[in-house]
Amino acid sequence: MKRLEAGDMSNGCFSHLLRGFCLLWQAIFVVGGVSAGSKLLEGPMDPFTFSSNVSGSLEWEPHCQYHHLQDRVKMTTDIPPMLDGTWVSTRCEVRPGPEFLIRSYTFHTSRHFHALQHYYSDSGCEDPTYSLVIRGKIRLRQASWIIHGGTEAEHHLNKVDIVVHTTAAKQRLVSRLPPACVDLSLGRVVPGKLYELYNTRAGRGCLSALGFSMMELGLVRVETQHHSHGGKVRELFLGDIHTDWTQRIHHIPTGYQQPLQSALHHIHPCPVCALVFRSSEQRPPILLHNPAVPLSLAGRWVSQRCETRPTVLFLTRDFTFDPSQHAWEGIYTHYSDPACSQPTFILRALGHYAEGNPSAKLSGASEFVFKVTQVRVTALDKPTAKLLNSTRPGKCGKAGRWKVGVEQDLTPTNGCTVFGIKLPHKEYELFKMELDHRKHPLFFNGERPTDGSSPDRPQRRPTSFQAPMVLCNGGEPQSSPSSFNSKQIQLASGTERLTQLVFLVFGCALLSWLGFC
Secondary structure, eight states, X not given: OOOOSSBOSSOHHHHHHHHHHHHHHHHHHHHHOOOTTOGGGSOOOOTTSOOEEEEEESOSOTTOOOGGGTTOOEEEEEESOOOOEEEEOSSOEEETTTEEEEEEEEEOTTSEEEEEEEEESSTTSOSEEEEEEEEEEEEEEEEOSSSTTOEEEEEEEEEEEEEEOOHHHXXXXXXXXXXXXXXXXXXXXXXXXXXXXXXXXXXXXXXXXTTOOOGGGGEXXXXXXXXXXXXXXXXXXXXXXXXXXXXXXXXXXXXXOSOEEESSSOOSSOHHHHHHHTOOSSSOOOOOOOOOOOOOOOEEEEESSOEEETTTEEEEEEEEEETTTTEEEEEEEEESSTTSOSEEEEEEEEEEEXXXXXXXXXXXXXXEEEEEEEEEEEEOSHHHHHHHHTSOTTSBSSTTOOOTTOEEEOGGGTEETTTTEESSEEEEEEEEEEEOTTSOEEEEEBOOOTTOOOOOSGGGOXXXXXXXXXXXXXXXXXXXXXXXXXXXXXOOOSOHHHHHHHHHHHHHHHHHHBSXX
């Protein structure tokens, strides 16, 4: 079930055009400056000129007391992000392709880093194929203009080595790499031995053929969860990986991957963390086999955290499934900040679904087809309401009738051109379930294409996943949008330039990313 978080039901070419337009206007706003009366519009400060703890309590889902947040975990973000130490994967990661890997990144006070990426042939990370050893240097720059709460960084690669683990893996690599790479690096490879794949004097052709890139280091965020019992969990968010293999080596991140956790401060118990921390390029971690978890959608599933999407989107998701009717409802609440404390609008989608065959590409995953038949929107701040009221009659609900806190049905107008929503709409999905460290179910659905297109054909079905959602046990139904307390809706104050910026951010995000979450 896909993203009604922002506009992916729209035409792909139209999305690219809008994105270019948005970036142009972002540049205009940056160069033009902002009024001194609004701190929200001040330029990002040099991260080395101050240090602060931006705190956000995870209270955006007050009626859903699910297990890991029932103690109301407090989250802080340090500026600048403190990278020193080792950060590890907590599960077998799935990248678009699909590609299966486990990461272990170590950052030193000297700004040098040593990264290990272990690749596997299976989605359980039980059969290692090769490992990459990446050495380089990273320099934190300024706070991101595009992703509020993130820090921009630049990196330099010094050396990349490869260790192939099996003869079969060597043959698969040989089939992927150019002849020159095979002659120089892999012609006499012996499993378990280290071979140089790249250095500062050589070109990057061999790395490109592998789809390798460390552009993820271009966007950095570190969060710390402070638990009531005194423990803490530190997480490192790095930039997103482009879903198009051919684009990933040049992609400048505007969102995040699933986080790595500190090897020192992580969720306990975490058997995977210990395995990854003790691993090396010669001894990649081999995860224990976990039986497939049967797919059981019944109930209400919610986001574990405030989620970030490419192109300036912060949101939480709330899905309800009724298998007896093959019906579903998705509530996507959008915010203007990375702590999800300032809501701006809600998208509520309803429809039906049909389960297909087990996935041929991802073990344990199942294919689905979803149909969206109804979408309702609630503006939660004045700039969003004003944007919706600017649409032409018959194109986005009742023109001129949009009010803060009042829900409107987009079905009579067959969607909303401003948001890029077209009704009815069909998308091809991918679902999977796993158990977390406490044996509680996690629900994964397909990752959205980075370019904002829609998986409206079987060949566009996702090959990787979004952040997992958790089952909401015993929670009360969420309050209707019309019952929002005005004190809970933190409106941006004051200036006309701020209103314009809100239009810019949400108009661009919506037009580029409307679709399922």
